[in-house]
Amino acid sequence: MITQEMAAGRFVRQPNRFTDTITADGSSGYPAESGRYRLFVSYACPWAQRTLIVRALLGLDEVISLGVVDPIRDERGWRFPDRDPVTGAAFLSELYLATDGSYKGRYTVPCIWDTVTGRLVTNDFPAITTTFETQFTDYHPTGAPDLYPVELRPDIDELNELVYATVNNGVYRAGFATEQNAYEEAVDALFATLDRLEERLSTRRYLFGDRVTEADIRLYTTLARFDAVYHGHFKCNLRRLVDYPNLWGYARDLYEQPAFRDTTDFDQIKRHYYVTLTNVNPSGVVPKGPVVDWTEPHGRAALSAS
Incomplete structure (x- = not known):
């Protein structure tokens, strides 16, 4: 609902x-x-x-x-x-x-x-x-990361605005669209941004280099739900997350960190979307898949050394 x-x-x-x-x-x-x-x-x-x-x-x-x-x-x-x-x-x-x-x-x-x-x-x-x-x-304890560094805030804010409009909220704009044009507009914008992010992450470990920032956290939570929910349930099915080598490796790199992994509950994610959103899934049936290994090696650390 x-x-x-x-x-x-x-x-x-x-x-x-x-x-x-x-x-x-x-x-x-x-x-x-x-x-x-x-x-x-x-x-x-x-x-x-x-x-x-x-x-x-x-x-x-x-x-x-x-x-x-x-x-x-x-x-x-x-x-x-x-x-x-x-x-x-x-x-x-x-x-x-x-x-x-x-x-x-x-x-x-x-x-x-x-x-x-x-x-x-x-x-x-x-x-x-x-x-x-x-x-x-x-x-903040000694050694806590600076997730929103002053010198990067304008750039972080600019990227966050794009990611929010086309990715974070974009999946909802696709999933809840009630007219074809509105749906296609949202899906096209979503995958155009994912393609841009795939290219950006080909040369840097995180969105702003070697450090995790607010921008990575905002993107991650949508990526974590992409193949499990948004790809099928919200009809965002031009490509899967696992079809993007850099984005998929990047997501696994973040998932490896306890703050990301321990707050990612795929069971609760799937039950919420498939059972609660009855206008999209009237039966309330929760799919068993996809079977995805979030723990397989990602190789992203090499980008920090380059």
Whole structure:
């Protein structure tokens, strides 16, 4: 089940409703403090997995607590397998409505709850990871990676904008299109960008050289779901991820790192998309495949030495 605005057969994503910010100096009213905030996620959701990866890479596991919803969502929205032990909520919707009783949109993950004020601070998924990277620096352990380096931010932002429009959101634009032209427009843009990224990754290990950045995290979560879900379920079937030697090796290179591998749950991913999105898959039958070995050698390290 998904209810999104459609325009001329084109999928239009719901705007993020809660966009308050957490700041290191507290000037926003929400200071970056250890133990104050709770991150709500689904392991099935690509937007939420971004936050899980960054939280792990930056050593914020003990700073920002975690609540995980069940991968199967119905008309009531995301539910907790058991009541959330911090908020007592049975459904994520309770936290949205506790923050704004008139809220009428979808109840989305990821989102951040403030345990002091008892309200949602943000469900603005693009901003959550950069907030962890720039506003919680006092809590980053020694040696934590700089995922959003100042000197690269304009270039990272530019690439992220393209990847979001044509890849991250592009697969949804293809999967939920209700007219042929809208579908083909989305698929053509998606594979044009994947082709560009394949070429870019032929000479560099990661999108910006030898270091993992915010851009890699944003791309990875779509690649991790590509062959398992988007290729067939969303009709993004011009090529598979495994048909791209550089992109496929790059994805496996990232998967080799615990922050990526430990937050990638293929079972939850497939159950969420195939069972929840009944308008795309009315039967709710979950396919057994594809059988893909994410642990086979990738050979990408050689690009760092060249």
